[in-house]
Amino acid sequence: MKKLHFHYEMQLQLAGPAIDHYFRFRCLPYKEDVQQDMDTSFYVEPAGFLREITDGFGSRCLTGEALAPHEGLHVVSRGNVLVDHSKRKMAEADPVFRYPSHFTEPEENIRQLYENVMGEYVRSGDSGRGIFFVRRLMEAVYRHMSYVPGATDIHTTAAQALRGGKGVCQDYTHILLSMCRMAGIPARYAAGAMIGEGATHAWAEVWLEGMWLGADPTNCCMTDETYIKFSHGRDYGDCTVDRGCFRGAAGQQQRIYVKVEETTW
Secondary structure, eight states: OEEEEEEEEEEEEEEEEEEEEEEEEOOSOOOBTTEEEOSOEEEEESOSEEEEEEOTTSOEEEEEEEOSOEEEEEEEEEEEEEEOGGGOOOOOOOGGGGSOOTTTOOOHHHHHHHHHHHHHHHHTTOOOOSHHHHHHHHHHHHHHOEEOTTSSOTTOOHHHHHHHTEEOHHHHHHHHHHHHHHTTOOEEEEEEEESEEESOEEEEEEEETTEEEEEETTTTEEOOTTEEEEEEESSGGGOOSEEEEEEEOOOEEEEEEEEEEEOOO
């Protein structure tokens, strides 16, 4: 069990004055059995209206509006989260996590990587579809990909990322999700942060023996109590941190800063 303090901050700079800005942010700790939000606070400036809602996957969202002219938004979410994996409970897997989604549709290169892993796995004497098999899939993603920011973007699919052999946590996760679902293992995309300082992070959650377990292919490890989840869904498209629309110049720049550290009681 760990008590983690997190600080999430985003600065959205617009190319010029904007009006009628409606937005939604997923930057609040997900409420579930292994993760308890103790005292999160948040603000968005400017915002004439702001409230918390829950999306169809249970992720908490900040929605609001900034109608008066403005040239950017400043978003802050911070607080303490209690993470205790001993509290993990049996859960159902929504059928939607069994099938390919927009970013995880398997193409020939993903199918070939999957078959290679399967062949090695069977030759080793194993045949189950449990945690050891998921680890094999995760290791394959880790071996075949190089972490290169800027090599992909938010529109890159799993097959495209694997073809290039470069990407970031979003790409690693999409490839792992694609192969897990090929194996008949329900798997979902998780977004949040892990201990340290930098930016947001993504990993997979796989449904094994009636429970959801986290697998981080970017770091080639199972997740532990140093991770804070903000959202989960079928793929990146269900977990975008910010989304909105406004009237004004289309250009914009986004800067995100995240820090997670263990704290005392």
